Amino acid sequence: MATSSIEKLATWRARGTRVSEQIVQQGVMMLENGGLRKMGDEAWSFLEQLALASMDIGRLELADECIELLSEQFPGSPRVECLKGIRIEAENKPKEALEFYENALLEDEANPALWKRQIAVLRSQGSSFILRTVNELTKYVDTFYTDIEGWLELADIYAELNIYDLSLQTLAHVLLLASQNPFHVLRFAETAYTVGDVPLALKTFLRVIDMDDSAGQEGNATKRAWWGVKLAAARLLSFPNSPSESQTSLPSAEYLRLLNELAREQLTGTYFPTSVGGKVHGRDAFVAWLGK
Amino acid sequence: MSNSASSSLYLDPQIRDWVLFPITIVMTLVGILRHYVTILLTSSPKKLTRAAIREQHALLRSQILRSTASNSPIPPTFYKSISASLSHDFIAGTYLKDGPPKDEGNDGAPQPPLNPLTNPEQMEGMMDGMKKQMVMMIPQMVIMGWINFFFQGFVAIKLPFPLTLGFKSMLQRGVETQDMDVRWVSSLSWYFLNFFGLNGVYRLLLGNDNSADSSKDLASTSPFGGTRSQPQAPMQAQDYGKLFKAERDNLELAEGLYNWSAKNVELRILRKFGKIPPAKA
Incomplete structure (x- = not known):
């Protein structure tokens, strides 16, 4: 029993699964049975996990216990400092938390964990802090260029502020860093569509479909991308001469027509698989709604 | 015996x-x-300053950009603008820990590498x-x-x-x-x-x-x-200014190799689903 919960906790920790209820339940059991000694060096990362999980579900007294144990073992560790900061956040005292992080960053200005927490608190403060958030976050990604989370967050903020141009540029960096993730590409495509760069959006939607090499079973990103292709192709077909500032070359009208047709087939196939057979209720309405 | x-x-x-x-x-x-x-x-x-980390990561930026160049995930305009801004910053020395070099006139002269001692x-x-x-x-x-x-x-x-x-x-x-x-x-x-x-x-x-x-x-x-054990701390006196200048040349080379991965994607997709005949080998 004890070893299996150790293993379970370790897997959750490694994957970053957010199952705080279960973590606390298992963790309390471990603490009561003296499992800390059995874990050896793993005990400290377990305590960190338990502290975070118990703050997540509001059992602050348990979190305090964990943090105390940890700070006894590692006095002055930035990781424990970070936990203490989150503990302040958990009490819903953003002002104090900000102050705490700022002081901690004075000690060690380049600690990414503390810096990210600070930005997260700023972001949670809403629109009055938005300028400061963006400033800090730009500085952060400028320093830690490879942090994809930071870039995604920045793209999100820009999108929230309706500055889709900047959001698109930020997502370009995300694509450079993680070009293998179809969801990032999809997001890039959708943002491009929102900006109004339809040819670019069409190309990028197609790229998402191109990335999916699973035969038969389409990923969720691919399904959504087919919708994007349909939208973009239909729009380009119906307004072929609309002025566009896009730098992306347009596929020929013939290809556009084929793409439009293909997208319609794919979408119909997704929602009304042919294997069902016979007349399916709603299929005609769907096809009619998709249009040509 | x-x-x-x-x-x-x-x-x-x-x-x-x-x-x-x-x-x-x-x-x-x-x-x-x-x-x-x-x-x-x-x-x-040792704790590093933000500027020092930024300096170390700057090379990484252009390396990431360069390594994807031949099959880049981002469209040409984006690639060019990122590449150009990196080149510009490398020349201007924006990423250097101690800020851009002050004497502009003396830029060409090689500065003696710092003695590690x-x-x-x-x-x-x-x-x-x-x-x-x-x-x-x-x-x-x-x-x-x-x-x-x-x-x-x-x-x-x-x-x-x-x-x-x-x-x-x-x-x-x-x-x-x-x-x-x-x-x-x-x-x-x-x-x-x-x-x-x-x-x-x-x-x-x-x-x-x-x-x-x-x-x-x-x-x-x-x-x-x-x-080896502490890759974070800069042990050798690395002249980042020089490294950046070399990296700039690499960037220009990579720009020649640039190819957008979505360049002919519509043809690939149409072929994949049998809408147009496959390309002749």
């Missing part, structure tokens, strides 16, 4: 108790001691490596002296399996006899066998990343060897 000659050699059990075991035990204990001394000596990793930060890193090196070297020298002094020429153990003559110089160091069977191991050779072989024991006792094993330090015998 030689068979009977070698089997007529008997080792005093006293040798086992007072030579073989002591050497092994002393070496194990010294290894464990060294592990803890190293932990004591290791200074906590004058920079206190790097000095500290070097001292760290040196200290660790000393902890490695001194006990080994002492043990070897001890064995040489007390047990020179001792035959300590007989291996339970036969070996070819080639192993003679490895197993009978310090015993200059032509005729003795290779299975007999001299005390000095026993020391070397332990020296290289105790790693497994240390791992069992101290965990995986212990610093007790001395044989792996043979690979990095320079006092600058600390570079």
Whole structure:
């Protein structure tokens, strides 16, 4: 029993699964049975996990216990400092938390964990802090260029502020860093569509479909991308001469027509698989709604 | 005949108790001691400033951009603008830790590389490596002296399996006899066998990343060897200004290779779903 919960906790920790209820339940059991000694060096990362999980579900007294144990073992560790900061956040005292992080960053200005927490608190403060958030976050990604989370967050903020141009540029960096993730590409495509760069959006939607090499079973990103292709192709077909500032070359009208047709087939196939057979209720309405 | 000659050699059990075991035990204990001394000596990793990290990551930016160039995920305009802004910043020295160089007129003249001994930060890193090196070297020298002094020429153990003559110089160091069977191991050779072989024991006792094993330090015998263990701290005086200038040329090269991965994607998709005939090979 004890070893299996150790293993379970370790897997959750490694994957970053957010199952705080279960973590606390298992963790309390471990603490009561003296499992800390059995874990050896793993005990400290377990305590960190338990502290975070118990703050997540509001059992602050348990979190305090964990943090105390940890700070006894590692006095002055930035990781424990970070936990203490989150503990302040958990009490819903953003002002104090900000102050705490700022002081901690004075000690060690380049600690990414503390810096990210600070930005997260700023972001949670809403629109009055938005300028400061963006400033800090730009500085952060400028320093830690490879942090994809930071870039995604920045793209999100820009999108929230309706500055889709900047959001698109930020997502370009995300694509450079993680070009293998179809969801990032999809997001890039959708943002491009929102900006109004339809040819670019069409190309990028197609790229998402191109990335999916699973035969038969389409990923969720691919399904959504087919919708994007349909939208973009239909729009380009119906307004072929609309002025566009896009730098992306347009596929020929013939290809556009084929793409439009293909997208319609794919979408119909997704929602009304042919294997069902016979007349399916709603299929005609769907096809009619998709249009040509 | 030689068979009977070698089997007529008997080792005093006293040798086992007072030579073989002591050497092994002393070496194990010294290894464990060294592990803890190293932990004591290791200074906590130095804190870097934001500017220093930015400087280190700047090269990474252009490397990421360059490595994707031949099949880039981002469209041409985006690629060009990122590439151009990086080039511009590399020339202007925006990413340098101490800010852009001040004397613009003197830009072309090569600046002398910093002497690592004058920079206190790097000095500290070097001292760290040196200290660790000393902890490695001194006990080994002492043990070897001890064995040489007390047990020179001792035959300590007989291996339970036969070996070819080639192993003679490895197993009978310090015993200059032509005729003795290779299975007999001299005390000095026993020391070397332990020296290289105790790693497994240390791992069992101290965990995986212990610093007790001395044989792996043979690979990095320079006092600058600390570079590997602490890649974060800049040990060598790297002239980032020069690196950036070189990187700029690479960026320009990569721009020539640039190809958008979505360039002909509509053709690929239409072919994949059989809307247009496949490309001719």
